[in-house]
Amino acid sequence: MRRQRARKSTESEVNLTPMLDVVFIMLIFFIVTASFVKESGIDISRPAAGTAERKERGNILIAITANDQIWMDRRQVDVRALRANIERLHAENPQGSVVIQADKDSKNGLLVEVMDAARSSGVSNVSLAADIVKK
Numbered sequence: 001m002r003r004q005r006a007r008k009s010t011e012s013e014v015n016l017t018p019m020l021d022v023v024f025i026m027l028i029f030f031i032v033t034a035s036f037v038k039e040s041g042i043d044i045s046r047p048a049a050g051t052a053e054r055k056e057r058g059n060i061l062i063a064i065t066a067n068d069q070i071w072m073d074r075r076q077v078d079v080r081a082l083r084a085n086i087e088r089l090h091a092e093n094p095q096g097s098v099v100i101q102a103d104k105d106s107k108n109g110l111l112v113e114v115m116d117a118a119r120s121s122g123v124s125n126v127s128l129a130a131d132i133v134k135k
Contacts, residue, residue, distance in 0.1 A: 059096030060089045060123070062114055066105035070114065079113055086121040097125035 062082075063071040070077045072085055090096060098118040102111045111128075118126045 059093050060086060060098045060118075062086075062098060062100045062118070064100065064102040064106045064110055064114060066103040068107055068110050070110070079110070079117070082114060083117040083121050086118055086123060090121060090123050096123070097127060098123045099127050099129050101129040 061072070065071065070079060070082060072082075072089075077085055086098065100111065100114055100118070102114075115126055
């Protein structure tokens, strides 16, 4: 009778190691394949454009607010430090592009300075964000 009880207790154990291995491998897979979205860190009221095109991949986002503040990666950046920040982010992803989200009430001169900083840091693909006008 003791043998039967001992045998039943050993047979009823379930080995969870393979299941944990599979879950761990799936977790690693999802972390590696996830695309991390970088945001500028502030909401912008973009101007509308009839010829605007949707661009899915913009790796370096720069926002210019209505009161002429520059934001990158959820922090405010001085215009003098902008080129170094763009170079750092461009070194992480050389195929990346720069998308400038300028508020419709911001100054045009600051937008030109940001575009110059992006181009002089080696990024050839610089775009301006605009809202798409539906016809």
